[in-house]
Amino acid sequence: MVEIFCGILAGAQYSKYVCTWKVTDRVANLGQCFVAINPENFAPRFNERMSDLLSIQRDQDPADPGSPVLAPGDPERMxxxxxxxxxxxxxxxxxIKYINDYAKKIGVSQLLPCDKIVSI
Structure with a gap:
């Protein structure tokens, strides 16, 4: 379905015609498709049922006892x-170094240092 919606339907490249990430000698011509769905049009109590499903998933025993079971969207929210x-x-x-080196090369302002260093 992704190939159909984002490639063929969008008038863009699809399947073996999509260039690889390292190819830079031509335009990628990647298509996109956005779909908006109101789930309440399909099933009543969607939000309640979805919350229940997510609770069931999160309550599973984790594969790694030191890590919680995450549902879709949990890592992004964290x-x-x-x-x-x-x-x-x-x-x-x-x-930051790469960006500042490039900024210097093209003559634009460099990133300013943050007042606190955070280890990630």
């Missing part, structure tokens, strides 16, 4: 909370 607590998105020092 990362968002971490970024909010830190006051921004942490970047590895090598990424």
């Amino acid at each position: 990362n968002t909370k971490k970024c909010e607590e830190m006051g921004g998105i942490p970047y590895h020092i090598n990424v």
Whole structure:
């Protein structure tokens, strides 16, 4: 379905015609498809039933006793909370160095250092 919606239906490349990530000598021509669905149109009490399903999943015994079972969206919510607590998105020092080297090369402002160093 992804190939059909994002490739063929979008008028973009699909299947073996999609270039690999390292190819930079031509435009990738990747398509996108966005679908908006109101789940209440399909089944009553969707939110209640979905919450129940997520609780069932999270209550399973973890494969690694030291790590909780996560449901879809849990890692993203945890990362968002971490970024909010830190006051921004942490970047590895090598990424900052690369960005600043490139900024210097093209003559734009470099990133300013943060007042606190956060280990990630």
